[in-house]
Amino acid sequence: MSLFWSVIRQLAEIEAMATSKKVxxxxxxxxxxxxxxxxxxxxxxxxxxxxxxxxxxxxAEKFRxxxxxxPDIDLATITDRMAVKKAVQSGNVEDAIEKVxxxxxxxxxxxxxxxxxxQQQRLIELIRNGKVEEALEFAQEELAPRGxxxxxxxxxxxxxxxxxxxxxxxxxxxxDLLDISQRLKTASEVNAAILTSQSHEKDPKLPSxxxxxxxxxxxxxxxxxxxxxxxxxxxxxxxxSV
Amino acid sequence: MANIMNDSDQIQQEQDLVxxxxxxxxxxxxxxxxxxxxxxxxxxxEESVPTELDTLNSSGGFSIVLPDKLxxxxxxxxxxxxxxGVVQANCPAPVKRLFYYxxxxxxxxGAKGNIAIGxxxxxxxxxxxxxxxxNSFGYHGDDGLLYRGxxxxxxxxxxxxxxxxxxxxxxxxxxELFFTKNGQLVGTVEKDVKGRLxxxxxxxSQNEEVSVNFxxxxxxxxxKSYEAAQRANQQTYIERISIPQTASYGIVxxxxxxxxxEETLNVFDEASQTSVPPVxxxxxxxxxEHAMYALDHRKILRKLIMDGQIDDALRNxxxxxxxxxQDDTSAICFMLHCQKFIELVRVGRxxxxxxxxxxxxxxxxxxxxxxxxxxxxxxxxAYGEPSKSSxxxxxxxxxxxxxxxxxxxxxxxxNPDLKDRRNCLHSYLETLLRQLTACFLQKRLxxxxxGEAFHLQRVxxxxxx
Numbered sequence: 206m207s208l209f210w211s212v213i214r215q216l217a218e219i220e221a222m223a224t225s226k227k228v229x230x231x232x233x234x235x236x237x238x239x240x241x242x243x244x245x246x247x248x249x250x251x252x253x254x255x256x257x258x259x260x261x262x263x264x265a266e267k268f269r270x271x272x273x274x275x276p277d278i279d280l281a282t283i284t285d286r287m288a289v290k291k292a293v294q295s296g297n298v299e300d301a302i303e304k305v306x307x308x309x310x311x312x313x314x315x316x317x318x319x320x321x322x323x324q325q326q327r328l329i330e331l332i333r334n335g336k337v338e339e340a341l342e343f344a345q346e347e348l349a350p351r352g353x354x355x356x357x358x359x360x361x362x363x364x365x366x367x368x369x370x371x372x373x374x375x376x377x378x379x380x381d382l383l384d385i386s387q388r389l390k391t392a393s394e395v396n397a398a399i400l401t402s403q404s405h406e407k408d409p410k411l412p413s414x415x416x417x418x419x420x421x422x423x424x425x426x427x428x429x430x431x432x433x434x435x436x437x438x439x440x441x442x443x444x445x446s447v
Numbered sequence: 448m449a450n451i452m453n454d455s456d457q458i459q460q461e462q463d464l465v466x467x468x469x470x471x472x473x474x475x476x477x478x479x480x481x482x483x484x485x486x487x488x489x490x491x492x493e494e495s496v497p498t499e500l501d502t503l504n505s506s507g508g509f510s511i512v513l514p515d516k517l518x519x520x521x522x523x524x525x526x527x528x529x530x531x532g533v534v535q536a537n538c539p540a541p542v543k544r545l546f547y548y549x550x551x552x553x554x555x556x557g558a559k560g561n562i563a564i565g566x567x568x569x570x571x572x573x574x575x576x577x578x579x580x581x582n583s584f585g586y587h588g589d590d591g592l593l594y595r596g597x598x599x600x601x602x603x604x605x606x607x608x609x610x611x612x613x614x615x616x617x618x619x620x621x622x623e624l625f626f627t628k629n630g631q632l633v634g635t636v637e638k639d640v641k642g643r644l645x646x647x648x649x650x651x652s653q654n655e656e657v658s659v660n661f662x663x664x665x666x667x668x669x670x671k672s673y674e675a676a677q678r679a680n681q682q683t684y685i686e687r688i689s690i691p692q693t694a695s696y697g698i699v700x701x702x703x704x705x706x707x708x709e710e711t712l713n714v715f716d717e718a719s720q721t722s723v724p725p726v727x728x729x730x731x732x733x734x735x736e737h738a739m740y741a742l743d744h745r746k747i748l749r750k751l752i753m754d755g756q757i758d759d760a761l762r763n764x765x766x767x768x769x770x771x772x773q774d775d776t777s778a779i780c781f782m783l784h785c786q787k788f789i790e791l792v793r794v795g796r797x798x799x800x801x802x803x804x805x806x807x808x809x810x811x812x813x814x815x816x817x818x819x820x821x822x823x824x825x826x827x828x829a830y831g832e833p834s835k836s837s838x839x840x841x842x843x844x845x846x847x848x849x850x851x852x853x854x855x856x857x858x859x860x861x862n863p864d865l866k867d868r869r870n871c872l873h874s875y876l877e878t879l880l881r882q883l884t885a886c887f888l889q890k891r892l893x894x895x896x897x898g899e900a901f902h903l904q905r906v907x908x909x910x911x912x
Binding site: 227229234237238241242243244245246247248250251252254255256261263264267268270271272273409410411412413414415416417418419420421422423424425428429431434437438439440442 | 472475684685686690695697699702703706708710711714715718719746749753844845849852874875876877878879880883884885886887888889890903904906
């Protein structure tokens, strides 16, 4: 071991003693890691769950063939779900609403907030396309009555209609509504609602596990100094440091 | 220091590493099948759980544990503070879990209703109410106070009496004790005692009688909702942690690369680049470049093995990576020959299988490191329906996959640019999951073994994350 590293190691140990943390060397930690057995089958399921939930239908199909892992949902339903998502993402909200109702009319019936957000997105698209009169008519006839039922809907409606009041909309306080991120937000909301209606989780498990890893490391930091992983992309084990 | 190993020694050593790793994985399956039940609760969390009251150490004349060992009565007249009838469970509460809980039912509050429920440590003075002495906790029925370690109680909850059900629990995640009355949470108190805690009941006036439920009967308190709430609570902390948005994409992608799932990878790449918005940021930072090594060959070999075409796989390896199959007694050759034998059994060509086994197995049989696994393979011939036998696991897809994964790792190990040789054994995903599991185990170890381990299978089965 080089002098540099042994100095670093000593510093780490002194620090740890001061706070009475247990020091676990790289060698000890790697031994513990080697005792952990992760089943290949379970990792395959995790990857499949990600592909399916995120809507990578073709990749899921290929993965089924290449790995022999069965998806936990009928792959055909992914295609329908992605068509809805895509419609919202490209601004065809009317089309998306129709598709959702074809899939399962209960989704919008039982989810007034989602329905309002879709209608709001429709209004945004009308304004984006400069169809001012149509937009106003739509706002008054379709959205205003819903705003009466719900205070937060009303506020959102007012914010959206305000788009019409600015010359330079992009730099106005409500400019974010015209942003692509607004479409993505609505798209992901409808995506989640469809998954829920299919009694499937709306979020893939993998990101949640990655968060759990960072959380578990934070928890362990209070009691021990050990090799951590901070770069999720390279999964590199770092030497225990001060 | 001079490198005294020559190249071929080094290659040999890397191959041994890969080979022995996969043999170990195989052996795990072999042993596990011997114990059967693979779909049950995840491994080695077995701990003894209280099932009845302890009759040996209960406080002699002051209380009577009834023959069902689940009820206790105070038969005489109490005279002072040192004739309490205390009874502990027959073992301490288990700790390798999220929480522990038990309930008592007050059949008769007797003359004074001096009933208590709580937790005590080993060697507790069984003539003193739980809570009165150090390292003990008690929720008392007559005054509704909580006692912890001294004769003076703290304001806690309602009193309890005849007909009431009262519960006591330990939450290992929050390091708190909690008590319930008639199915409702009464309150919590910090668990500032390190040792193992025994569920404990006490009676202290004439005719008092309580029965204990250690979980044989359903609890009045809804422990399912309690557990869900605790988990949701933990989950909100976890969800607050931010991770790079593309981390999951990158990890899935490197997984596909690592195992040579090339077709999936191509379709996945195409989809993530054409999605709205395109997923970027993990292709161009030199991320896991080595995992592209020999992707095409690895894909082909995986497919051959998964299809049972072992001869073709061997031929391929001899042609493309002769160094991996040079030594006919290596682990990789052993696994492939076994697989060939297994494939013959699978299609019912038993005579051929026998001939193949005779020709190939002899040299492996004399090598200690393969002995048990050769026996497993040979045993396939003994059964009319081998797939239902104790070695039936050999005929499962997962066995093919193991061989395919071993060959895949073996090819990865021939990459001259590979920096850390162990990288050919584990995908990044696996490395991260191992780290996650190890952190949970280590935290528990440093916490007196209290709390849950991490089980990927439990996460996979859970419907809500």
